[in-house]
Amino acid sequence: MQSLLASVAQFQAQLPLLLTVVIIALGILLFVRETFAVDVTALVIMTAFIVTGVLAPEEGFAGFTNPATTTVGCMFVLSYALFKSGLLDPLIRLLIRLGRWHFPAALVALLLFATICSAFINDTAVVALLMPAALRLAERSGVAPSKVLMPLSFAALLGGACTLIGTSTNVLVSGIAEKQGYAPFGMFEFSQAAVWITLLGVVYMLTIGLVLLPSRRTGSSVPASSSTYVAWVRVEAGAADVGRTIAASGLRREFEAQVVLLRRGDGSRTREPEDSTVLAAGDELTVVLGLERLRELRRAAGYRIVTDEREQGEPSASRLFEVVVPRGSWLAGLRSNSRVFRHEVGQSLIGVRRDPRFLDADPGATRFAEGDMLLIATSESNMFRLSEEDALTIIDEYGDAPFDGVKAAKALTVLVGVVAAAATGFAPIVITALVGVIALLLTRVITPDEAYRAIEWKVIFLLAGVLSMGTALQKTGGDLLVANALQGMIGNSDPRIALGAVFGATFLATNVMSNNATAALMTPIALQLSKAMGVSERPFLIAIMFAASFAFMTPMGYQTNTMIYVPGGYRFSDYVKVGTPLNVLTWIVSMIVIPLYFPFTIV
Numbered sequence: 001m002q003s004l005l006a007s008v009a010q011f012q013a014q015l016p017l018l019l020t021v022v023i024i025a026l027g028i029l030l031f032v033r034e035t036f037a038v039d040v041t042a043l044v045i046m047t048a049f050i051v052t053g054v055l056a057p058e059e060g061f062a063g064f065t066n067p068a069t070t071t072v073g074c075m076f077v078l079s080y081a082l083f084k085s086g087l088l089d090p091l092i093r094l095l096i097r098l099g100r101w102h103f104p105a106a107l108v109a110l111l112l113f114a115t116i117c118s119a120f121i122n123d124t125a126v127v128a129l130l131m132p133a134a135l136r137l138a139e140r141s142g143v144a145p146s147k148v149l150m151p152l153s154f155a156a157l158l159g160g161a162c163t164l165i166g167t168s169t170n171v172l173v174s175g176i177a178e179k180q181g182y183a184p185f186g187m188f189e190f191s192q193a194a195v196w197i198t199l200l201g202v203v204y205m206l207t208i209g210l211v212l213l214p215s216r217r218t219g220s221s222v223p224a225s226s227s228t229y230v231a232w233v234r235v236e237a238g239a240a241d242v243g244r245t246i247a248a249s250g251l252r253r254e255f256e257a258q259v260v261l262l263r264r265g266d267g268s269r270t271r272e273p274e275d276s277t278v279l280a281a282g283d284e285l286t287v288v289l290g291l292e293r294l295r296e297l298r299r300a301a302g303y304r305i306v307t308d309e310r311e312q313g314e315p316s317a318s319r320l321f322e323v324v325v326p327r328g329s330w331l332a333g334l335r336s337n338s339r340v341f342r343h344e345v346g347q348s349l350i351g352v353r354r355d356p357r358f359l360d361a362d363p364g365a366t367r368f369a370e371g372d373m374l375l376i377a378t379s380e381s382n383m384f385r386l387s388e389e390d391a392l393t394i395i396d397e398y399g400d401a402p403f404d405g406v407k408a409a410k411a412l413t414v415l416v417g418v419v420a421a422a423a424t425g426f427a428p429i430v431i432t433a434l435v436g437v438i439a440l441l442l443t444r445v446i447t448p449d450e451a452y453r454a455i456e457w458k459v460i461f462l463l464a465g466v467l468s469m470g471t472a473l474q475k476t477g478g479d480l481l482v483a484n485a486l487q488g489m490i491g492n493s494d495p496r497i498a499l500g501a502v503f504g505a506t507f508l509a510t511n512v513m514s515n516n517a518t519a520a521l522m523t524p525i526a527l528q529l530s531k532a533m534g535v536s537e538r539p540f541l542i543a544i545m546f547a548a549s550f551a552f553m554t555p556m557g558y559q560t561n562t563m564i565y566v567p568g569g570y571r572f573s574d575y576v577k578v579g580t581p582l583n584v585l586t587w588i589v590s591m592i593v594i595p596l597y598f599p600f601t602i603v
């Protein structure tokens with residue numbers, strides 16, 4: 001009887017650890033199978049720990065108040081303010097001009113620009129910003145988008161590893177270590193080691209990677225993500241194109257528009273007019289062109305989007321939305337000039353994405369159909385209402401405001417101040433980032449509503465949820481158990497072997513599940529392993545930071561890889577073929593570089 005009671009007591013003592021292992025195993029399965037969104041899976045894991053009693057409620061919810069979570073949220077706002085100011089737009093235009101002259105030089109500049117930006121700005125935002133420029137670069141250089149987009153994504157991932165704020169993973173690992181009593185990482189503490197790896201990775205993508213990449217187009221003359229749109233354009237009096245042929249016009253040369261219908265002031269109509277046709281003031285043209293070109297054309301002098309009712313030169317508080325008419329929408333069947341459409345949606349229809357053969361000659365007579373993609377300028381509140389009513393589904397949103405030099409200077413000053421204050425040790429990064437956000441709000445660079453919208457709440461909930469895994473491992477002794485098992489297999493051999501094992505396990509896991517979840521799981525184990533081996537924890541933590549960011553082997557390994565999948569016309573095998581050698585290269589180089597800058601000896 002006594003032995004039975006002892007066995008029961010032993011089982012009860014081990015029950016929290018067993019529950020932790022089961023919950024983490026099920027969580028990994030959900031991450032890999034992508035049964036739910038990653039943030040939902042993270043919250044399920046956190047809730048399971050609380051419900052089973054492994055963690056107390058305050059321990060489970062601690063991820064929401066963790067400095068790492070707060071820091072990442074603030075960096076989203078700082079990045080948004082910099083992009084909103086338009087500060088990077090001139091550099092992007094310069095990059096595109098360079099592409100017309102020399103594509104390889106432009107590609108090198110694009111990748112270096114992406115790596116530098118990603119070191120200080122969220123890498124997902126960097127890829128979103130540079131993707132249209134990369135597509136235009138490919139289009140104007142006559143190369144397939146597949147040759148440009150994967151290098152862009154990989155360069156952003158490499159650049160993000162260079163500073164503490166480059167990626168949420170770095171902030172997360174440093175935060176977990178600090179909570180367990182270890183010194184947090186400085187802003188540029190591991191930059192020297194990361195720069196070597198980043199440069200070698202960029203060189204690989206410009207040489208071997210470029211050869212391995214497919215030259216695959218998306219099936220149309222305009223890249224899929226550039227969205228070919230049909231628009232109705234009027235040539236204004238005094239426009240530079242008046243008296244020019246279609247072939248010589250800026251419409252063709254600058255905006256690369258295809259004219260499918262010409263309507264003269266006398267009522268005559270010509271379908272697919274000849275390139276030698278001379279344009280006159282008042283001519284209305286139905287044109288087909290890419291999304292980015294259409295946005296430029298809307299701002300250009302001498303042209304007028306017929307269905308854009310805004311007065312020429314009139315400032316507008318509206319934004320540009322790319323939307324789709326969903327199944328069952330009450331907009332289906334309405335004409336573009338109908339009173340209901342103009343009142344409910346807005347007076348600025350910029351373009352329609354549909355085969356021009358199925359569009360009426362008169363822009364006002366076009367009836368919308370389910371599945372139509374529209375480009376509309378309207379207020380954010382109006383678009384939010386339409387989205388809530390399921391009348392329109394938002395695909396993307398574009399800032400349409402002119403460059404504001406004052407706001408750009410303020411945003412840049414705040415970002416530099418945040419980085420400098422944290423780098424010099426004046427204050428922790430969570431404090432400097434929070435002060436930076438407050439400064440942006442007080443100086444009216446952004447509004448409170450814009451700050452809330454800038455935060456990727458999916459990432460915040462993901463971070464808060466996955467932090468519970470590390471907490472549960474530490475509380476139940478799971479991290480010590482795994483670390484002792486690893487040490488038992490490795491023995492008293494060179495610590496580089498243990499470092500290589502941690503790096504390899506991390507990058508393999510991050511290619512099939514969330515990078516933040518991988519980091520949250522591996523960091524407590526690495527800390528215990530270094531402690532058990534009697535060596536510094538620094539090399540192991542940096543290995544996890546790097547490996548969790550270097551997700552090159554799968555399209556779902558990192559959000560930027562997923563973003564480029566369809567526009568680049570990629571297949572799963574392309575990531576394996578190009579990304580696997582790069583992952584192996586970064587693994588080998590990291591094992592050489594990390595110990596050089598961060599010795600295993602405890603100081």
